[in-house]
Amino acid sequence: MAQQQMNGARRAPLNRDRVLRAAVELADHTGVDSVSMRNLAQELGVVPMALYKHVANKEELFDGMVDIVVGEIDPPVGGTEWKPAIRQRILSARRALLRHPWASRVIESRPRPTLVVLDYLNSVVGMFRAGGFSVDLTHHVMHALGSRVWGFTQDLFPASPLPADPQLQAAMFRELAGRYPHIAEITMSAAHDEGSVVGQGCDDQSEFEFALDLLLDGFDTLHRQGWTSRSN
Amino acid sequence: MAQQQMNGARRAPLNRDRVLRAAVELADHTGVDSVSMRNLAQELGVVPMALYKHVANKEELFDGMVDIVVGEIDPPVGGTEWKPAIRQRILSARRALLRHPWASRVIESRPRPTLVVLDYLNSVVGMFRAGGFSVDLTHHVMHALGSRVWGFTQDLFPASPLPADPQLQAAMFRELAGRYPHIAEITMSAAHDEGSVVGQGCDDQSEFEFALDLLLDGFDTLHRQGWTSRSN
DNA sequence: ACCTGAACACCGTTCAAGT
DNA sequence: ACCTGAACACCGTTCAAGT
Numbered sequence: 001m002a003q004q005q006m007n008g009a010r011r012a013p014l015n016r017d018r019v020l021r022a023a024v025e026l027a028d029h030t031g032v033d034s035v036s037m038r039n040l041a042q043e044l045g046v047v048p049m050a051l052y053k054h055v056a057n058k059e060e061l062f063d064g065m066v067d068i069v070v071g072e073i074d075p076p077v078g079g080t081e082w083k084p085a086i087r088q089r090i091l092s093a094r095r096a097l098l099r100h101p102w103a104s105r106v107i108e109s110r111p112r113p114t115l116v117v118l119d120y121l122n123s124v125v126g127m128f129r130a131g132g133f134s135v136d137l138t139h140h141v142m143h144a145l146g147s148r149v150w151g152f153t154q155d156l157f158p159a160s161p162l163p164a165d166p167q168l169q170a171a172m173f174r175e176l177a178g179r180y181p182h183i184a185e186i187t188m189s190a191a192h193d194e195g196s197v198v199g200q201g202c203d204d205q206s207e208f209e210f211a212l213d214l215l216l217d218g219f220d221t222l223h224r225q226g227w228t229s230r231s232n
Numbered sequence: 233m234a235q236q237q238m239n240g241a242r243r244a245p246l247n248r249d250r251v252l253r254a255a256v257e258l259a260d261h262t263g264v265d266s267v268s269m270r271n272l273a274q275e276l277g278v279v280p281m282a283l284y285k286h287v288a289n290k291e292e293l294f295d296g297m298v299d300i301v302v303g304e305i306d307p308p309v310g311g312t313e314w315k316p317a318i319r320q321r322i323l324s325a326r327r328a329l330l331r332h333p334w335a336s337r338v339i340e341s342r343p344r345p346t347l348v349v350l351d352y353l354n355s356v357v358g359m360f361r362a363g364g365f366s367v368d369l370t371h372h373v374m375h376a377l378g379s380r381v382w383g384f385t386q387d388l389f390p391a392s393p394l395p396a397d398p399q400l401q402a403a404m405f406r407e408l409a410g411r412y413p414h415i416a417e418i419t420m421s422a423a424h425d426e427g428s429v430v431g432q433g434c435d436d437q438s439e440f441e442f443a444l445d446l447l448l449d450g451f452d453t454l455h456r457q458g459w460t461s462r463s464n
Numbered sequence: 465a466c467c468t469g470a471a472c473a474c475c476g477t478t479c480a481a482g483t
Numbered sequence: 484a485c486c487t488g489a490a491c492a493c494c495g496t497t498c499a500a501g502t
Contacts, residue, residue, distance in 0.1 A: 037476060047487060049477085058476065108340065108386055118412050121388060125414035139418040139434065144443035147379075147386035154340055154379035156353060180350050182357035186371035202371065206461075211376035214450045222446075229438075269495060279468055281496085290495065467502080475494060483486080 014046060016054040020064040024100065027065065032102035037061075062106055067116040069103045072096040076123060082131025083216050089124065090212060094151025104152040124149055133219075136229050141219050148212060155204075157187075246278060248286040252296040256332065259297065264334035269293075294338055299348040301335045304328040308355060314363025315448050321356065322444060326383025336384040356381055365451075368461050373451050380444060387436075389419075 022044050027035050037058060041048040055061045074092040077085055097103050113121070121142075128138040147153060163169050177184035190202035254276050259267050269290060273280040287293045306324040309317055329335050345353070353374075360370040379385065395401050409416035422434035 036474085038474085049487060052477080053486095105341075109337075111390055113389065115411075118415065122412040122415045125418060129414055129417070135417050135421045138414075139421055140439065140442050142388065142418065143385075143434075143439040144446055146388065146443070149388070153375075156374065156378065156381070157345065158343055160344060179347075180354040182361055182370075183350065183354045185361075185367050186357060186374065189367045189371055202375075207372065207375040210372050211378070214376055214447065214454075218446045218450050268493085270493085281468060284496080285466090465502100467500105469500085470498090472497075473495095476492095478491075479487105479489090481486105481488090483484100 014044065014050060014054060016064070019044070019051060019054045020061070020068055023061055023065050024068050027102045028100055032106060035061075035065075063110060063114045066103065066107055066110060067114055069096055069100050069107075070114075070116050070120050072099070073120060076127055082127055082133070083220060085131075086124065086127050087212065087216060089127065090145075090149060090151055091209075092151075093120075093149065094208065097151050104147070104150065107150060108147065121149065128219075131223075133223055134228065137219075137223060137227055140229065144215060144219075148208075148215070151208070153208065153211070246276065246282060246286060248296070251276070251283055251286045252293070252300055255293055255297050256300050259334045260332055264338060267293075267297075295342060295346045298335065298339055298342060299346055301328055301332050301339075302346075302348050302352050304331070305352060308359055314359055314365070315452060317363075318356065318359050319444065319448060321359065322377075322381060322383055323441075324383075325352075325381065326440065329383050336379070336382065339382060340379065353381065360451075363455075365455055366460065369451075369455060369459055372461065376447060376451075380440075380447070383440070385440065385443065 019040070023035055023040055026040060026043055037051055038048050040061075041051055044051075051061075055064060070093075073096050074089065077088055107117075110117075125138060125142060128141060129135070133141065142149070163172065173184070176187070251272070255267055255272055258272060258275055269283055270280050272293075273283055276283075283293075287296060302325075305328050306321065309320055339349075342349075357370060357374060360373060361367070365373065374381070395404065405416070408419070
């Protein structure tokens with residue numbers, strides 16, 4: 001009670017923005033699973049119910065957290081072709097997402113896009129249109145990008161840390177190679193870097209850019225060919 | 233207590249498979265969020281703690297549910313080129329996922345792949361290798377496919393049902409067009425089908441195949457060119 | 465050896481009582 | 484009018500007591 005008043009006097013009064021920023025910070029530091037209304041309230045030195053003044057419920061809290069991350073994506077660069085412009089924008093989105101490792105999962109979990117999310121998507125669509133893409137092709141191309149517009153893709157092999165014991169490590173590799181020879185093979189090919197058992201040891205950033213450029217080049221070809229969904 | 237015994241007499245004794253199938257069925261019917269250990273136990277006519285005999289915890293329950301869905305994916309078709317073979321396999325995975333709408337979200341949420349998941353991925357990798365792809369290119373190509381190997385992609389505009397009132401509907405379209413002209417444009421182009429405000433009205437299946445074929449064609453081109461990660 | 469009720473430590477959110 | 488503690492209806496999981 002005495003502490004409550006001290007905090008009340010020291011801190012700025014609660015508002016929606018402070019609530020959302022505290023939630024982002026909490027998720028950054030301790031993981032999104034520990035973002036509960038109760039934990040967040042404690043972090044802010046208030047009673048849980050005080051949060052409901054500023055966000056209607058937990059869903060709205062998550063929406064607000066997404067908006068903060070999406071707000072960190074750089075605006076489009078001007079004076080260049082559609083391809084490098086879109087490439088840079090998506091890589092900027094990727095940097096924002098990488099600063100907040102929980103964000104991709106939360107973005108995927110939202111049942112409806114927020115206004116801020118729609119703003120970003122609208123602007124990416126506009127970049128294709130400005131590059132001369134037809135409405136038809138732009139529509140398909142946005143679907144093909146999927147979550148890659150956010151700069152992330154689902155890791156098929158999440159990074160799992162290698163066991164410290166090198167003998168145990170070797171045993172794991174042997175078991176993997178025995179059961180899953182094809183996975184072992186592509187894993188080994190990239191495993192000069194250290195990192196983890198599977199799928200790490202490769203550079204996530206360059207894998208992302210490989211796939212992004214493959215898609216953008218494909219879009220380019222279709223665009224130049226005057227592709228339409230009816231002609232297909 | 234009397235009912236408990238009746239159930240015990242009537243039903244087959246609980247085992248891991250029955251637990252997992254009941255969980256899948258419950259998720260299919262009432263949504264994955266309603267799959268709690270308590271609800272599932274009630275569905276099976278047992279006390280919650282009885283489940284812990286057959287699954288270590290809820291994480292293992294989810295893993296088992298994923299395994300059931302992945303088990304529904306058809307085996308590879310033989311006697312054909314890598315491209316149609318992989319295409320058919322992925323479209324079979326898509327059909328399995330569409331039968332269980334919760335499955336894509338659960339697959340994405342798993343921190344580690346199960347043995348069944350590794351079996352499927354290993355076999356897809358093997359199909360590229362059998363098609364003559366280098367280890368290097370196969371590795372990159374699997375990253376580029378990402379969650380598309382499962383036959384799904386993140387919907388950027390989740391389907392939201394249109395309001396019944398046509399006047400309200402028109403108002404929503406007008407607001408969308410005013411704020412997000414580019415999104416409105418690509419939405420309208422596909423909105424001859426009815427369905428929802430944004431992004432629906434287009435055929436998800438053909439959008440999926442568009443993106444899949446774009447990627448497979450891109451892979452094909454790189455393969456024929458003898459692409460390597462060093463030559464890039 | 466197996467089963468299970470009670471309990472623990474959490475949730476998000478409602479609601480009524482207090483100021 | 485505003486604030487907030489208690490309460491409600493849930494969780495997953497532990498544990499000890501019962502058979």
